Amino acid sequence: MSLKSSKLQxxxxxxxxxxxxxxxxxxxxxxxxxxTADSFLEVGERSIKxxxxxxxxxxxxxxxxxxxxxxxxFELAAKRLSADVLNLDVQTSSTSKGETLYDTLRNxxxxxxxxxxxxxxxxxxxxxxxxxxxxDVAIINAGDGNHAHPTQAMxxxxxxxxxxxxxxxxxxxxxxxxLHSRVAxxxxxxxxxxxxxxxxxxxxxxxxxxxxxxxxxxxxNDLRTGLRDVDVVIMLRLQKERMQRxxxxxxxxxxxxxxxxxxxxxxxxxxxLVMHPGPINRGVEIESAVADGAQSVILKQxxxxxxxxxxxxxxxxxxxxxxxxxxxxxx
Amino acid sequence: MTELxxxxxxxxxxxxxxxxxxxxxxRTDPAVVGIHTGGAWIAEQxxxxxxxxxxxxxxxxAFYRDDFSQxxxxxxxxxxxxxxxxxxxxxxLVDDVLMTGRTIRAALxxxxxxxxxxxxxxxxxxxxxxxxxxIRADILGVSLALPRGQRIKLTGPEPLRLTLNPIAES
Numbered sequence: 019m020s021l022k023s024s025k026l027q028x029x030x031x032x033x034x035x036x037x038x039x040x041x042x043x044x045x046x047x048x049x050x051x052x053x054t055a056d057s058f059l060e061v062g063e064r065s066i067k068x069x070x071x072x073x074x075x076x077x078x079x080x081x082x083x084x085x086x087x088x089x090x091x092f093e094l095a096a097k098r099l100s101a102d103v104l105n106l107d108v109q110t111s112s113t114s115k116g117e118t119l120y121d122t123l124r125n126x127x128x129x130x131x132x133x134x135x136x137x138x139x140x141x142x143x144x145x146x147x148x149x150x151x152x153x154d155v156a157i158i159n160a161g162d163g164n165h166a167h168p169t170q171a172m173x174x175x176x177x178x179x180x181x182x183x184x185x186x187x188x189x190x191x192x193x194x195x196x197l198h199s200r201v202a203x204x205x206x207x208x209x210x211x212x213x214x215x216x217x218x219x220x221x222x223x224x225x226x227x228x229x230x231x232x233x234x235x236x237x238x239n240d241l242r243t244g245l246r247d248v249d250v251v252i253m254l255r256l257q258k259e260r261m262q263r264x265x266x267x268x269x270x271x272x273x274x275x276x277x278x279x280x281x282x283x284x285x286x287x288x289x290x291l292v293m294h295p296g297p298i299n300r301g302v303e304i305e306s307a308v309a310d311g312a313q314s315v316i317l318k319q320x321x322x323x324x325x326x327x328x329x330x331x332x333x334x335x336x337x338x339x340x341x342x343x344x345x346x347x348x349x
Numbered sequence: 350m351t352e353l354x355x356x357x358x359x360x361x362x363x364x365x366x367x368x369x370x371x372x373x374x375x376r377t378d379p380a381v382v383g384i385h386t387g388g389a390w391i392a393e394q395x396x397x398x399x400x401x402x403x404x405x406x407x408x409x410x411a412f413y414r415d416d417f418s419q420x421x422x423x424x425x426x427x428x429x430x431x432x433x434x435x436x437x438x439x440x441x442l443v444d445d446v447l448m449t450g451r452t453i454r455a456a457l458x459x460x461x462x463x464x465x466x467x468x469x470x471x472x473x474x475x476x477x478x479x480x481x482x483x484i485r486a487d488i489l490g491v492s493l494a495l496p497r498g499q500r501i502k503l504t505g506p507e508p509l510r511l512t513l514n515p516i517a518e519s
Contacts (some may be wrong), residue, residue, distance in 0.1 A: 033421070050424055053425070053427075054422070054426055056428055057409065057411070057412070057426045057427060057428045057429075058412075059428070060428035060429055060430070061412070063444070063461055064462055065436075065462075065463065066461075066462040066463070068462065069413060069459075069462070070412070070413060070458070071412050071413075071417055071422070072417075169370035244359060332412075332422050333422055334415065335421075336421025336422040337421065339417075339418055339419075339421050340420065340421045343419065
């Protein structure tokens with residue numbers, strides 16, 4: 019499936035106005051997001067962790083799918099930018115009364131919302147909204163189906179940039195359920211754009227999508243071979259709720275072959291980072307001692323996630339603003 | 350063509366005036382904070398030459414600007430660095446060019462998000478006398494009226510020089 023994000027998410031000046039996916043974005047733009055996030059990280063260390071940038075703007079978190087962590091970090095990010103935040107748990111509200119996605123969003127637009135943060139189970143939902151429903155509202159993709167989770171990818175890139183060598187010198191392994199993982203897709207794209215020369219995916223054949231090679235990655239079916247000398251290990255959650263029967267013999271079998279343990283981690287470089295988008299399944303894809311160990315940056319990822327979301331939200335809001343200004347100027 | 354003053358000469362007098370003022374007002378143990386980019390250069394020189402025991406910090410006011418809804422976020426924002434506690438501290442805030450006063454307004458707001466300083470003393474190298482807010486420097490290098498269509502810029506960090514450039518037509 020191909021969802022071209024590039025045209026839709028940039029304004030006429032090439033600035034971000036929606037953030038839908040990583041594909042098609044330039045290295046310069048990704049670097050600008052990371053640089054801006056670095057500055058917001060400093061804001062998070064102050065006694066007053068708030069800047070007035072989005073004062074008077076309204077951000078709606080529209081989550082058609084549950085995610086406590088992603089939603090709360092987006093909420094915190096918006097609040098630290100001084101925006102007003104509305105959380106809509108759409109699962110339990112209007113859609114159950116038969117209202118369509120279209121109508122739900124048009125109603126929110128009528129409440130003068132400036133930004134929607136959208137999580138949806140269908141691939142392409144955020145694109146659809148940005149392209150067809152509310153083009154003047156900044157849309158941030160907080161995860162759509164198996165397709166993309168671009169803010170997760172950018173927070174992973176920020177983690178790597180702050181704790182490892184430059185991207186051009188890195189070997190990065192992504193391990194686990196690649197097939198169902200929007201995190202894996204967005205990470206592969208971001209790593210490639212940022213110049214990482216050795217991207218590896220490690221998974222059983224049944225959990226690899228067809229055409230995985232198009233991402234320019236090396237595929238390993240054996241964990242121990244794939245982890246050799248890598249600088250970063252990104253573990254994925256075994257997505258039990260998405261897993262159809264028959265893809266795996268059992269959780270125990272998966273852990274034995276693909277679980278990250280102290281033993282298998284020893285094959286990577288001694289300073290290799292251990293990352294995980296959360297929530298972690300201890301004893302299913304990662305050993306507790308590794309998740310809590312010295313090489314783990316899993317909780318740092320959460321902290322960095324707030325800064326990255328602040329960066330993306332302020333940049334997209336700015337891009338929408340300048341787009342509107344130039345349109346008004348032209349009239 | 351306006352003759353532009355020498356920055357080193359200005360800094361010498363500003364430093365002496367600053368020491369005298371801090372002394373007179375009993376603003377002891379101050380910290381020096383420069384606004385990116387030019388203000389940070391001047392702050393560093395003033396600190397090194399006149400207040401060698403004072404900590405030095407820098408502010409990037411991009412997140413506090415009042416024109417976000419007109420022009421958006423400026424690219425190239427850097428983290429602010431205040432490696433000391435602002436709470437109860439006497440601060441010397443330094444900028445290169447004072448024009449409308451909006452940058453200083455933003456910087457003051459940002460400083461107060463770090464804590465409640467005991468006082469803020471404002472130092473600027475140049476005042477262009479076109480203020481839109483009731484903000485004046487406590488210590489000033491020079492007041493200048495620019496020729497039409499020109500803007501002033503501080504280049505640096507070594508050596509620090511003031512230059513006049515035509516405003517680019519947009």
